[in-house]
């Protein structure tokens with residue numbers, strides 16, 4: 142952590158209170174001073190107390206839960222090394238791996254060695270399970286799905302009989318409606334808290350009040366509550382200036398993003414930035430586009446993508462490469478929105494609707510970590526802007542994008558040329574994802590279904606598509622958009638129109654009439670929304686045979 146405050150407590154001063162092997166490892170890691178959250182957690186009456194801990198992003202919460210838990214393990218007489226004593230749950234595979242890596246560093250000098258195992262989806266199940274069963278997994282870091290899978294094996298379940306401590310990292314996420322059913326299944330399989338008395342620790346940068354109702358599943362009543370954030374303080378890191386660039390419409394998003402990145406790059410030749418999109422498909426699309434612009438030309442930057450549509454091996458590789466990179470652009474979905482610690486991110490950009498304020502806090506928190514500085518920028522269409530108005534707690538400045546060199550960079554042209562090279566299917570998939578995502582958020586953002594379709598169709602136009610990609614009737618049904626005007630529906634029992642090639646053949650669809658029983662229009666008569674009079678029609682991009690954009 143840069144510039145440790147002189148008044149911060151040193152780890153050296155904890156000699157005799159923290160196990161010497163851990164203190165030695167901290168020294169090797171060059172962690173000389175405690176961060177505030179580490180100091181508060183390590184000064185609880187006992188290292189084995191239950192606690193709910195909130196501290197801003199990038200302030201060292203991982204060490205704050207690992208240290209007391211590992212100290213307890215090392216001080217346990219007759220610790221059964223072959224049993225899981227410490228179980229850490231995290232919402233994503235990459236975060237689980239990162240926690241395990243940090244744990245390995247902390248225990249690197251421990252004798253006897255403490256093994257930290259990992260159980261995450263997408264990895265070789267048989268290999269890891271076998272290693273887990275045969276090894277001494279005193280520590281297990283897991284994502285819920287794979288852990289449930291392990292627990293269905295009696296031999297694996299037996300390994301939890303001596304559980305001492307359960308940590309929920311990103312606790313509010315682990316206790317939300319998405320993960321709660323999984324967590325309850327896990328809690329049914331491991332020894333009960335009331336009989337085994339294991340310690341519970343919950344950590345996050347955001348602790349919404351809703352989680353109070355479910356904390357009793359992992360924490361005793363009367364648990365300690367720690368927060369390093371004052372009640373009236375903004376939950377984001379002070380050293381991260383936040384701004385929003387409003388754009389007139391979705392057509393302006395990509396050129397503005399290009400301009401922003403290119404100008405940033407001029408000011409900072411080793412720019413390292415994360416660009417968050419609302420969907421995995423959109424993250425993939427941006428990666429393609431910016432691959433074809435040469436990073437953010439002028440000047441080349443390596444581009445990376447990270448989202449759930451990638452295989453686990455590529456995801457792992459990307460994390461490793463982007464952690465090591467000194468510069469580059471990572472186009473990402475929320476798989477790296479929480480917890481991920483990529484060193485030296487100087488800029489976080491968010492485009493598209495943001496689902497909630499906590500997601501915003503975590504995304505912004507990918508920069509300005511460990512005492513460093515960074516900047517967070519949103520590019521927002523008028524439909525996205527209510528987020529800023531509804532969340533005055535964030536110091537978000539509305540700014541017009543200006544830069545002395547901006548006029549010299551033909552961003553609109555560069556983006557248009559890049560778009561022509563992006564595979565048609567990539568754009569079509571991004572359209573479908575955009576439609577589904579916007580539909581899912583329509584209530585929160587006060588949009589009605591026709592407006593959702595209109596926005597998605599504007600998105601399609603902004604990608605240079607002549608008409609909105611044709612959708613399977615079942616997809617439209619699932620999205621609850623049946624009968625909404627402006628959609629193009631695929632015809633025929635096969636779900637494909639004449640000549641359907643999986644790429645959404647332009648002639649295969651028909652615009653869905655208000656009354657879906659109206660006979661279909663002729664293929665040649667179907668067209669998406671037309672640009673307003675006087676505006677040029679977007680050209681249909683050529684189908685590109687190249688694969689993914691260069692990285």
Ligand SMILES: Nc1ncnc2c1ncn2[C@@H]1O[C@H](COP(=O)(O)OP(=O)(O)OP(=O)(O)O)[C@@H](O)[C@H]1O
Nearest residue numbers: 142172174176198199200201202203346480482511
């Ligand atoms: N005492 C310390 N001294 C110096 N660096 C530290 C210290 N503790 C942690 N760090 C570093 O600070 C960075 C952020 O730590 P960590 O990932 O644990 O943050 P976090 O609070 O969990 O963030 P998030 O809320 O995003 O999950 C890491 O690079 C870590 O190595």
